[in-house]
Amino acid sequence: MIKHLLMTLSSTASHCGRCLVGCVILSSALASPALAEDCVKTFRWTEDPPYTYASADAPGGVSGISADIVRTVLSDLGCDVRFVDMPWARALSALQTGRVDIVSGAFDTPERRAYAHYANQGDTSPNVIFVRADSPGAIAWQQFSDLLDSDITLGGQIGVNYGPEYQQALANGNLEGRLTLVPNRPLLWQMLDRDRIDAVAASYLTGLMEISQLGFRDRIVSTGIELSSDPAYIIFSKASVDETFVDRFNEVHTTLLQSEKYQAIVDAHTREVQVSE
Numbered sequence: 001m002i003k004h005l006l007m008t009l010s011s012t013a014s015h016c017g018r019c020l021v022g023c024v025i026l027s028s029a030l031a032s033p034a035l036a037e038d039c040v041k042t043f044r045w046t047e048d049p050p051y052t053y054a055s056a057d058a059p060g061g062v063s064g065i066s067a068d069i070v071r072t073v074l075s076d077l078g079c080d081v082r083f084v085d086m087p088w089a090r091a092l093s094a095l096q097t098g099r100v101d102i103v104s105g106a107f108d109t110p111e112r113r114a115y116a117h118y119a120n121q122g123d124t125s126p127n128v129i130f131v132r133a134d135s136p137g138a139i140a141w142q143q144f145s146d147l148l149d150s151d152i153t154l155g156g157q158i159g160v161n162y163g164p165e166y167q168q169a170l171a172n173g174n175l176e177g178r179l180t181l182v183p184n185r186p187l188l189w190q191m192l193d194r195d196r197i198d199a200v201a202a203s204y205l206t207g208l209m210e211i212s213q214l215g216f217r218d219r220i221v222s223t224g225i226e227l228s229s230d231p232a233y234i235i236f237s238k239a240s241v242d243e244t245f246v247d248r249f250n251e252v253h254t255t256l257l258q259s260e261k262y263q264a265i266v267d268a269h270t271r272e273v274q275v276s277e
Contacts, residue, residue, distance in 0.1 A: 039079035041101040041241070043070050044091040047186065049209040050269035051105060065123070066104035068265045069256065070234065076252045077245075087183040089159025098239030105232045107161050115238050120250040121257055122231030127162045129154075129225040130200045130207050132192060133218065141223055148174050152198035155180045155188040162201045163228025189214055201227060205270065 045052035045062050055063035059071065062083045074081050084100060094100035096115045106112060108122075129147060141147055144165045147154070158181045161167060169175050180197055182188060188200045193216055200207070204222060211220045234253075236246050256262050 039077070040082055041074055041079055042082045042084055042099075043067070043102040043104075044086055044094065044100045045083050046085055046087060046091075046184070048105065048203075048206055049213070050205055063269070065265055065269045066234070068269075069253070069262075070102060070104065072256060072261070072265075073249055073252045077248055087159075088157055089183070092159060095235065095237045096239065098237045101237050101240050102234060104234045106235045107163075107228070107230055107232055109161065112235065116235040117238060117241060117243060117246040119234040119236075119246070119253055121254065122233040124229060124231045125203045125205045126229040127166075127201055127227040128204045128207070129223045129227070130192065130202060130211070130220055131198065131223055132195070133221045135198065141225055144169070144225055144227060147199065147225065151178075153178045153180065154199050154201060155182070155191055155197040156201045157181065157185055157188075158183055160201075163226075163230065166201065166227050186210060186214070189216060189220065193219055199223075 045064075045067060047053050048064070050064055051066040052062060052064040054061060057063070058067070060081065060083045067083070071081050081102075084094075086094065086100075091100060091103050092106075092112070095103050103116075106116070106118075108118060129141075129144070141150075148169060154175060156162060156166075156179065170179075180188075180191070185200075185202060185206070188197070188202070189210060191197045192200050193214075200220075202210075207222065211217055236249075
């Protein structure tokens with residue numbers, strides 16, 4: 001799965017043979033009546049490369065795959081985007097109340113379906129386990145249950161669902177006294193490097209990029225243990241965004257994902273991973 005991750009990100013753009021159809025659809029979407037001139041949607045972001053991250057060169061100071069996709073689709077719909085930086089758990093709470101309109105990177109769960117509309121397509125980047133390169137015994141781990149049978153300590157982010165095995169371990173108390181949760185992931189890499197925890201759960205692509213940026217590329221590695229490979233979606237607050245708008249977003253979003261422009265967005269934000277791999 002991990003070996004083919006970049007191919008997975010690129011797979012949607014492989015339909016270039018249907019570009020003429022995509023162009024017709026896009027032209028239709030762009031030709032539709034613009035939304036109200038004061039249309040502004042609030043999009044939650046945080047440092048989560050390659051999906052969202054600070055960039056002085058980007059409009060609104062935020063760049064990344066998800067940021068560029070949302071900005072592009074909203075622009076085609078005649079809307080502006082306002083970026084709000086906040087941790088994951090707080091973002092979901094804000095989405096429920098309508099203080100935030102759009103959040104990206106969300107798994108599809110019944111709980112979230114109760115307060116969020118979902119975009120029609122998601123991106124796949126598996127959540128995996130990272131450890132120190134010199135971690136004793138890590139080489140023998142083949143699955144998450146092997147990790148649970150050991151006495152290692154694990155780090156993760158508050159409010160993040162890393163997949164069914166992780167959620168089941170939480171429910172069963174298998175991680176009690178062994179799990180450290182923090183609001184922001186960069187702290188986890190520091191704790192792992194300093195031997196304060198033994199492993200970190202994180203998105204594969206995000207982990208590779210942050211480890212490289214922090215200078216930990218030779219000291220922290222992925223075990224290849226996947227906690228989840230489910231797609232993550234852009235979601236919209238039911239309290240502040242009506243379903244008609246989401247339908248229009250989905251129309252333009254689908255066309256974008258089938259275009260060369262989408263592939264250019266992905267390539268622009270994953271070059272560092274491709275080089276390191």
